[in-house]
Amino acid sequence: MLAYIIRRVLQSGLVLLIVGLVAFSMFRFVGDPVDNMLGQERTLADVERLRDKLGLDQPFVMQYVKFLSGAAQGNFGVSYRQGRPVSDILMERAPATLELALVSGFLAISIGIALGVFTAIRRNGIAANLIMSLSLIGVSLPTFLIGISLIYLFSVELGWLPSFGRGDTVQIGGWSTGFLTETGLKALILPSITLGLYQMTLIMRLVRSEMLEVLRQDYIRFARARGLRERAVNFRHALKNTLVPVITVTGLQLGSIIAFAIITETVFQWPGVGLLFINAIQFVDIPVMAAYLMLISVMFVGINLIVDLLYFSIDPRLRADRAGAH
C-alpha cells in the first residue's frame, strides 16, 4: 500500500514536470510579450531593459530551471499586464473559482447519484423515463447556452437572481468568501447550476447504467433470496458496488469543473481564475497563463491520486492484492 502511494506520487511528479515544460514553452514560442507591454512608442533601450528585467535574454535551459524552481515555491513571476506577482493575483481569484466549483461539484454528485439510483430502481416508471429524457438536454446543450438561458429566465424575465458577479463577499484571512452573505449565496445559484449540470447528468447516467448492471449480479439475487429488505438490497448491496467506476469518472469530472469553469465564469463575469485566464490570453500575459496551466494540472493530478486511494477504502479486494504484490 505504501509502496503504491510512493509510486503514484512519483508518477504525479513526472506529469507535473512535463506540464511545466509545456507551460514554459509558451514563453518562448507564443509571441513576444515585450511588444505588448511597451506599446507603440518605445526605444530599443526600453526593450533591452525590459528583456533583461524579465530574464528573457538568458539561455533556454536556464530559463526553464528558473521557472521550475520558482513554480515549486509558488512564484510564477510578474504578470506582464498588471505588473504584480502572478501568485498574488491567483490567490485573490482562486477563492471565487473554488467556491463555485465546490457548490457545483456537490450539486452534481448528490443530485446525480440520487437520480441515477432512482432511475435505475424505477427503470420502467414514468418519472424515471422523463428524467432520462430530460438528462439528454444536460448532456447535449453547450454550457454557455444553458448559462444564457438561465440568465434570461431568472434574471431578465423573473428578476429573482443576479445575472453576473459574486455579490458581496466577506474577507476571512486571505480568503474572500461569498458563502456568508445573502447576495453572495444568491449569486452562486445560477453559475453553479450552469457549471454542474453537465457533470450532474453525466454522473446520473453513469450511476444508472452501473446500477442496472450490478442489479443483475448473482449476489443481488442471493441478497433478495435471503429476504433482505429492498432498501438494504438497493443501497447497501447494489449502490456500493457501483461506486468504484463512478468515483473514477466523478474524480475526473471534478477536475474539469475547475478547469472548464472558464466558460461559466465568462458568461457570468465571475471573478475567478477562469476569467483571469481568458483575459490573460487576450493580452498574451504568459506568466498568468503558465501559472494557470500549472495550477490546473496540480489539481488534476491531486484529484487522480485521491481517487486511486479511494478505491482502496471501497474495495477490499484491492487491499489484499496490493498487500500480496510487495
Place this chain on the structure above:
Amino acid sequence: MTSPTLSIRNLTVDIPTRHGILRPVDNVSYDIAPGEILGVVGESGAGKSMAGNAVIGLLSPPAHIAKGEIHVNGQRIDHLKGEDMRRLRGKHIGMVFQDPLTSLNPLLRIGDQLTETILAHLDVSRSQAEERAVQALDEVGIPGAAERINSYPHEFSGGMRQRVVIALALCAEPSLIIADEPTTALDVSVQAQIIALLKDLCRQKGTAVMLITHDMGVVAEAADRVAVMYAGKLVELGPVRDVLTTPRHPYTDGLMGSTPLASRGKDRLHQIPGAMPRLDALPKGCAFHPRCPLTQNRCKTDPKPTLADGAGAACWFPLTPGAEVA
C-alpha cells in the same frame, strides 16, 4: 405421513413473448416432507431452476406463475407479493445458488452479510445476531469461525465460499432449502463434501431440500426421492433407488444410460439422440417422442400424459409394467 413442508400442485410458469406464450414449467406437482431431500434432475432448460425460482418468488418478469398452487408449511404462498413474500424468503425458504464466487457481495464482510440476514428475520439484538453468525459459520465447518467472520469473500476458496453461502441460506433456520446446482461450479474433490454437509445439516434441522442438479451422482448420494423433468414437465417421480435402478420412463432410462461409470469399462458412452426441443417448438403428444426409442403412434398424437399422484412415470408405455398412467 406428516404434512409436507413444500407442496406444489399443478404449477405452471408462463413467459409471454412476442411470438406467443412459452411454458417453461408445465403442470408440475410434487411434495417434499420435512427433512426429505428431493432431487430434481433434467437437462438444461428442462424447467428445474424455473420451478425453484417460482417457489421462492424470484421469477424474473415477464415470467410468472400462470396456474397452480404452492404451499409451504400449509400456507399458500404463490399469490404473495412484495413485502409478504420477502418475509418468507430467508426465513421459511432459503436458497443456495450455483456459483459461490458470484453469490457473495465482494465488498461486504461475510459476518456483516450473515448478521444482516439474521437481523432481517429474527427478533434478536445485534450482538446476539453476531453470536449466531459465528455459530452458523461453525456449523458449516469453517475453521476458526470467530476470526473468519471478519473476512471478505475473496479471502475464501470456492468450496469454503459455498459453505458460507449455505450458512447464509440456513442462518434464519428456514424449513425449506432450494439448492440450485450447488456443486456444479465446484471442484470435483469438494463436491462430495458440500453435498455431505448439506445433507447432514438438513437431517439435523429437519429442513426439506429441493436439490436441483443434472448430476445423477449427486442425486444418488444425497436424495431420498427424485423428480425427473423434461421440457417443463415432470416425467418421473419416485424413491431414488427405484428411479435409478429401475427407471420407468424411457427418458430417465436414457439419462441413466448416459452416466459414465467406471464399471462400464471403455465402451462408447451412450447418449440420447437429438436434443431437447425448444419451448416454442414442442412436438405434439409426448414431448420426448422424437428422441424416444419406444415411440408408437399413440405418443405422437395423443395429448401429453400426466403423472399420477405421488409417484410413477408420465409415459404411455413405461418400461416396467404396473405403473402405467391412465
